Amino acid sequence: MRERHLTGHRRRTREFETFVAGAGGRLLHAATLLTAEPADLNPRALRLLTAALAETYARWHRLRGEDPYDRTRQELAARFARTAWRHHRPTVPGVPRPPLGEGLLARLTPQERLILVLRLYEGVAEEQTAAMVGLPVDRVRAICTRAIAAMRSTPTTPPTTPPTPTARDGGTNGPAHGPAKRPANGRDGRERGTQERESRGGPAVR
Secondary structure, eight states, X not given: OHHHHHHHHHHHHHHHHHHHHHHHHHHHHHHHHHHTOOTTSOHHHHHHHHHHHHHHHHTGGGOTTOOHHHHHHHHXXXXXXXXXXXXXXXXXXXXXXXXXXXXXXXXXXXXXXXXXXXXXXXXXXXXXXXXXXXXXXXXXXHHHHHHHHHHHXXXXXXXXXXXXXOTTTTOTTOOTTOSOOOOSOHHXXXXXXXXXXXXXXXXXOX
């Protein structure tokens, strides 16, 4: 009996590890989109996914044909909703929402991020998404539309155009005061230098 239990435990562990190796990357990306963290610095997403995977592993022997990916995704969404809803502050219409992080969806509220990730990134149907988040279908549709509009209206930094050089700046039209003037007669300076050297007794240089 003990050996049978150990054999089942080892088989479950191998199956779970195979599942994580194949689906862990996509699930982590979904969690990172939810938490609005950078992809290379996402401790909250890692904690969220670890907790969801632990729940999936605990229920592994009771899945009975249920897709473990769907099970983990549901747990991920439920855990995110429980934590994010608690700290969510509603936005005021007409007031820009400052980004809360540096991730791709940082501009959106937690509720908008959850619905957008489920609907667009994961491809979950509206009815199933509504059941997962506990909202009517029309409400889910409206939130998804609003989230897409918010992402499309995200301002971008315009490219910096260098100023056109002017004559005052020394640009293509030349310096403001023009080139330095040379003496009208270059021989005058040379003759003065020759006379000075001759007066001091030195040889004249022609």
